Every structure is written in structure tokens, then in C-alpha cells.
Amino acid sequence: MVKPRGPICNLDCEYCYYLSKETLFPGSGFRMTEEVLENYVRSYIEAQHGPEVTFAWQGGEPTLMGLEFFETVIRLQRKHHRSDVRIVNTLQTNGTKLDDDWGRFFKEHGFLIGLSLDGPRDLHDRYRVTKGGGPSFDDVMHGLRLLQRHGVEHNILCCVHEGNAGAPLEVYRFLRDEAGALHLQFIPIVIRDNDTGFQEGSGVVPPSVGSRQYGEFLVAIFDDWVRQDVGRVFVQIFDEALAAWAGSGPSLCVFQETCGLGLAMEHSGDLYCCDHFVEPRHELGNINGTELADLVASEKQWRFGMAKRDTLTRYCRECDVRFICNGGCPKNRFETTPDGEPGLDYLCEGHHAFFRHIDGPMQIMADLWRSRRSPALIMEIQTREDVELPSRLAEISRNARCPCGSGKKFKHCHGRE
Ligand code: SF4
Numbered sequence: 001m002v003k004p005r006g007p008i009c010n011l012d013c014e015y016c017y018y019l020s021k022e023t024l025f026p027g028s029g030f031r032m033t034e035e036v037l038e039n040y041v042r043s044y045i046e047a048q049h050g051p052e053v054t055f056a057w058q059g060g061e062p063t064l065m066g067l068e069f070f071e072t073v074i075r076l077q078r079k080h081h082r083s084d085v086r087i088v089n090t091l092q093t094n095g096t097k098l099d100d101d102w103g104r105f106f107k108e109h110g111f112l113i114g115l116s117l118d119g120p121r122d123l124h125d126r127y128r129v130t131k132g133g134g135p136s137f138d139d140v141m142h143g144l145r146l147l148q149r150h151g152v153e154h155n156i157l158c159c160v161h162e163g164n165a166g167a168p169l170e171v172y173r174f175l176r177d178e179a180g181a182l183h184l185q186f187i188p189i190v191i192r193d194n195d196t197g198f199q200e201g202s203g204v205v206p207p208s209v210g211s212r213q214y215g216e217f218l219v220a221i222f223d224d225w226v227r228q229d230v231g232r233v234f235v236q237i238f239d240e241a242l243a244a245w246a247g248s249g250p251s252l253c254v255f256q257e258t259c260g261l262g263l264a265m266e267h268s269g270d271l272y273c274c275d276h277f278v279e280p281r282h283e284l285g286n287i288n289g290t291e292l293a294d295l296v297a298s299e300k301q302w303r304f305g306m307a308k309r310d311t312l313t314r315y316c317r318e319c320d321v322r323f324i325c326n327g328g329c330p331k332n333r334f335e336t337t338p339d340g341e342p343g344l345d346y347l348c349e350g351h352h353a354f355f356r357h358i359d360g361p362m363q364i365m366a367d368l369w370r371s372r373r374s375p376a377l378i379m380e381i382q383t384r385e386d387v388e389l390p391s392r393l394a395e396i397s398r399n400a401r402c403p404c405g406s407g408k409k410f411k412h413c414h415g416r417e
């Protein structure tokens with residue numbers, strides 16, 4: 001994750017955890033120089049062993065670098081390109097600065113764009129505001145329509161906070177039907193009540209989402225999605241869950257057993273353990289003095305990654321949904337387990353309730369996937385709106401044909417005990 005403009009942004013979202021990083025770089029102009037950029041592009045490509053190299057441009061607001069900067073990015077990627085790898089660019093933006101030139105550029109160079117949108121106007125504008133506190137919804141929607149008009153691949157990143165968590169279906173259906181977004185990510189907002197966000201023993205402040213509230217938000221959207229949108233709308237946490245239930249393991253760092261591959265690089269070339277740990281204790285060094293690969297492979301980063309697994313509480317180690325949850329993100333592990341052990345994920349209650357709730361449908365979808373059939377066949381299970389899915393499955397006659405489309409009797413397929 002690279003931040004060519006550092007924490008500089010034209011918006012002032014109330015829950016932003018990154019704007020305050022400005023204090024880490026006193027006197028900086030917050031613009032990545034071409035020298036740092038070329039050093040990064042070269043060493044990043046050189047360090048890859050897989051067939052694909054993904055550059056993830058982030059902020060702050062990366063489009064504030066201007067289009068010329070990203071034209072230079074493309075030029076340098078071509079200069080240092082290796083024939084055995086494919087280069088992919090992703091960029092996370094608030095969307096307010098996009099115009100046709102950006103649209104043409106993203107399309108021509110195959111950028112995948114993440115756009116931040118928190119739901120319909122009133123919910124979005126609750127916290128995603130301009131420097132003067134004004135609304136940003138119209139500008140974001142303009143940016144979204146522009147991406148769509150130019151055929152740019154995009155997904156929506158929706159932050160879940162106390163302002164929109166109580167309206168899950170309103171948010172989901174707006175993003176799906178009115179925004180026309182088919183790839184969605186829901187990001188829980190958790191803000192600590194101290195300056196750095198990393199000190200021990202502190203709680204959360206508004207507009208953080210409540211843990212149980214977050215779980216209920218996901219449950220409501222899942223129940224809507226599983227009836228009509230499987231295979232049509234892609235929700236990141238549902239995909240992660242399906243991968244885990246199918247036995248291939250989650251790919252998102254938050255749900256993996258260890259972390260350590262989600263590093264963040266600032267405009268100066270300073271490299272940090274993770275985007276959520278951009279602070280002096282977690283600085284690894286600068287790519288202008290040390291090869292990127294050496295910093296990534298450093299003992300400090302290795303310890304950071306392993307600590308996620310090694311500090312897992314006993315409560316988590318014995319948890320029935322550990323295989324998908326893995327104790328959540330370490331930045332949120334500031335709660336105490338029921339038996340008094342510190343280090344429990346603040347989102348534990350919500351995650352646990354959600355993962356337990358989706359167990360029945362996930363088992364079916366994972367079975368379908370393993371047998372090379374579409375998980376979307378789960379929608380053929382006839383539903384009664386007032387009954388939860390696990391109960392509906394229990395209503396199917398054991399001798400009836402399995403609704404997954406296998407042709408077998410239900411008792412020999414998804415109804416087997
Ligand atoms: S758009 Fe992103 S970087 Fe800018 S203030 Fe909002 S959350 Fe922060």
C-alpha cells in the first residue's frame with residue numbers, strides 16, 4: 001500500500017484515522033519524488049516471485065498527486081517491467097476529483113478503482129464531509145458515474161459506523177440498485193479514545209460501530225444477499241467466509257492466522273508494518289537506504305506478523321469460528337475475554353454472531369463449490385421470508401430432490417446428517 005501524497009486529503013471524514021499522520025512528517029511537502037517512486041517501482045517488481053505484481057495506491061487522497069504522477073508511474077512500470085509478471089494497479093479514492101481524463105486513463109491502463117461511499121445521501125454525508133464540513137455525496141456520485149461511463153473496473157468501500165449501521169438493507173440496496181455496484185466491501189469503523197489509537201486500556205469513541213451492531217448489520221445484508229444475489233453481487237466478507245468454509249482459507253489479512261504482508265509505504269519512502277500501524281514503533285526503515293525486499297523480510301516485520309497468532313487468547317484458540325476469524329485484526333484487540341485475559345478483538349461479539357449465523361448456508365455453498373457447482377444454486381432453496389435459512393433447510397423433506405441441483409435426494413446430499 002503506497003501513499004504518494006501521504007495523509008493529505010481534500011475531505012475531512014470524521015472517522016479518518018490517517019489525516020493525523022501529518023504530524024509524523026514535520027516540514028514535509030507530502031509529495032513522492034520521482035526518485036523515490038522509481039526506486040520503489042524497480043525494487044517492488046524485482047522482489048516479486050509470483051506471476052502478478054499489484055501496486056496499491058492509497059492515501060490520504062492519491063488523485064491529489066495529479067494525473068501526470070500516474071503517467072510517470074506507468075512509464076516507470078514499463079521501464080522496469082519483467083516479461084514473466086503482469087502488472088496490476090489498484091487505487092483507493094474518495095472519487096471527488098475524478099474527471100473524464102482520469103476515466104480515460106484508468107480504463108486505458110486497467111486500473112481497479114476502490115471508491116468510498118457510505119450509503120444513500122443522508123447516511124454518506126453524516127461523516128464523509130469536506131474540510132468545511134460540507135457534504136460530499138454529489139461529488140462522489142459524479143465520480144462513480146464517471147467510472148461507470150468509462151467502463152472502469154471498480155468496487156465500493158463502505159465504512160460501517162454508528163450512523164449507517166442501523167440501516168443495513170437501506171445501505172445494501174442503495175449500493176446495489178442505485179449506485180449499481182456489484183463488488184462491495186464493508187469496513188467496520190473502530191476509533192480509540194486516545195491520541196495515537198494504540199495505547200492499552202482505552203475504549204472506543206463515536207462514530208465507532210458497536211460490535212453487536214456490526215454483526216447485526218452483516219447478518220441482515222447476508223440474509224438479503226443469500227436469497228437473491230449470490231453470484232451477482234460480491235461482498236468481500238461473504239467471499240472470505242466461503243473460502244474459509246470451503247477449506248482454502250481466507251485471503252484478507254484480518255481473517256488470516258498471521259499478518260505481515262499488508263505493509264504501508266509513505267511518500268518519503270518510509271516503510272511501516274501495516275497501514276494501521278503507521279507510527280514510529282512500527283517503522284521498518286526507508287527504501288532509499290535499504291532494499292525493499294530486505295525490509296519486508298526483516299525480523300521486526302516477521303515478529304509483527306507472527307504476533308497475531310502468538311498472542312491469540314485461549315478464548316479464541318477454543319472458539320468454534322476461529323478457522324475464519326483468527327481473532328480479528330490486532331489493532332482491535334483491546335478487550336478482555338470473559339475469563340479475564342486481555343487481547344480480545346473489540347468486534348468479537350459481532351463477528352461470532354455473524355459467522356455462527358451463516359454456518360448453515362455456508363456449508364451448502366462450500367459443498368456446491370467443492371463439487372464444481374455454482375454456490376448460487378443455494379438461491380433455489382425455496383425460502384419463506386419470515387424463517388431463518390437454517391430452519392428452512394430443516395423443513396425440506398428428506399426424500400425430496402435436493403434444491404442444490406445435484407439430482408440426489410436431499411438426505412443424500414445437503415440434508416445428510
Ligand atoms: S477520503 Fe479517506 S483519506 Fe480523505 S479524510 Fe476521508 S477517510 Fe480520510
Ligand code: SF4
Binds near residue numbers: 258275
Ligand atoms: S494489523 Fe490488521 S490490518 Fe494490519 S496486517 Fe494485521 S490484520 Fe491486517
Ligand code: SF4
Binds near residue numbers: 315317326347348349
Ligand atoms: S469470534 Fe471472538 S472468540 Fe472467536 S476467534 Fe473471533 S475474536 Fe476470537
